[in-house]
Amino acid sequence: MTPPAIMWFRRDLRLSDHPALLAAADSGEVLPLFVLDDRLLGPAGEPRKHFLYDCLRALDHDLGGRLHIAHGDPVKVVPEIARKLGAGSVHVSADTGPYGRERDEQVRTALGDIDFVRTGSPYAVTPGRVRKQDGEPYRVFTPFRRAWLDHGWRKPAKSGVDSARWTTLKGGRKIPAGKSELPAGERAALQVWADFRDGALADYDAGRDRPDRNGTSYLSAYLRWGCVHPRTLLADLGPGNETFRSELAWREFYADVLWHQPRTARENYDRKFDKFEHDSGRTAQRRFEAWCEGRTGYPVVDAGMRQLLAENWMHNRVRMIVASFLVKDLHVPWWWGARHFMRNLIDGDLASNQHNWQWVAGCGTDAAPYFRIFNPITQGEKFDPNGDYVRKYVPELRGVQGKAVHKLDKLPGEYPAPIVDHADERRVSLERYDAIRT
């Protein structure tokens, strides 16, 4: 008789389009497993954890209550469960982040003669696969995207709850209580996708840059936990959806960058920036706190930071504006902001977050030229032309009509005065950049 297999879920909390699940099902009976790992949960931030717990509950429901939850170090826990079950193999979707790769190697070794099988990954093209002709990784997005498109990907895998004969094991933990505002799990993800695909996608090119509209997919948290695979989305796209396909390519690009250079999760991609002068001390700390709390006196920045605190999500355009403001107007190191984002974002993702921050800070891959510094006032006027986004998140400004919410000299007294002068700080940033340029 074929020994049972374990399907160890991690960033693939779904049953459809799941190649690893099909591979596990090939082996015989399958135990669905998730391990609550303190090394990942510790730094995760409450919003992301609550969303995870709710996604686990949804997966458990779809599995008829059979999801086995364990708690502890996977290097110990997974082999223990495998031995208890008498499993012949442990199946996973590959984890390509720095911690996951190391952990998986240790689990593989600890499993001894039990097979550890990686099938697929959370990406349409597994990081590390798309390379230049000389075998080197891409350092610039546009040629990466072209090569990624040329490489292509498989059709969505036909899998579901009936693909496997599921088994159970005694002694599982309870899924911790979650209280996510966002509907969690695979069904919710597919519904969110269907609504966007049949609605805002048609106007995505124009709508995606407008934080005052619902012009984007809101799929990032679902993609983060693999409630839907990007291949499922890509399969639904047509020739007119180039911009949306490109956004998914950014996600794949940053995962690829992190796979090749795990150090960039913590360090500047461009080492020239290691010498860049940042502010530190009490003033920097005070300004950083004002930024975190949405009290900078720049309306679109404050609206974004308050959206983050209220909804644990922020519009992409505004993420760029607030990140630029922190780094180039307040001269605070990018990693302070990246850490605040990771703690508060429901979609916090190491590859996307750290590399987008580095892109804005000028020290990342094909970074925006350092001297192109976002003006927080004109950005507000351009992308929130009627001021609706600002008024939604900054109650002190609700009485200000139309685009006047972006005029600093027209704002009411209860709203904070600007903590810095943009023109002055822009000059300081450019001088500091000049100092490291050569």
Ligand SMILES: Cc1cc2nc3c(=O)[nH]c(=O)nc-3n(C[C@H](O)[C@H](O)[C@H](O)COP(=O)(O)OP(=O)(O)OC[C@H]3O[C@@H](n4cnc5c(N)ncnc54)[C@H](O)[C@@H]3O)c2cc1C
């Ligand atoms: C400073 C900063 C930090 C960010 N941190 C994160 C993060 O932690 N997690 C995260 O998923 N995204 C991050 N992003 C990228 C982007 O802001 C979000 O993916 C997007 O706002 C999510 O909303 P959406 O799903 O409606 O996006 P849509 O516009 O509908 O895009 C669809 C999907 O494409 C991907 N995508 C879009 N833009 C980017 C991008 N610039 N980089 C990588 N992937 C992208 C996402 O998976 C997104 O869900 C960050 C951007 C900036 C500027």
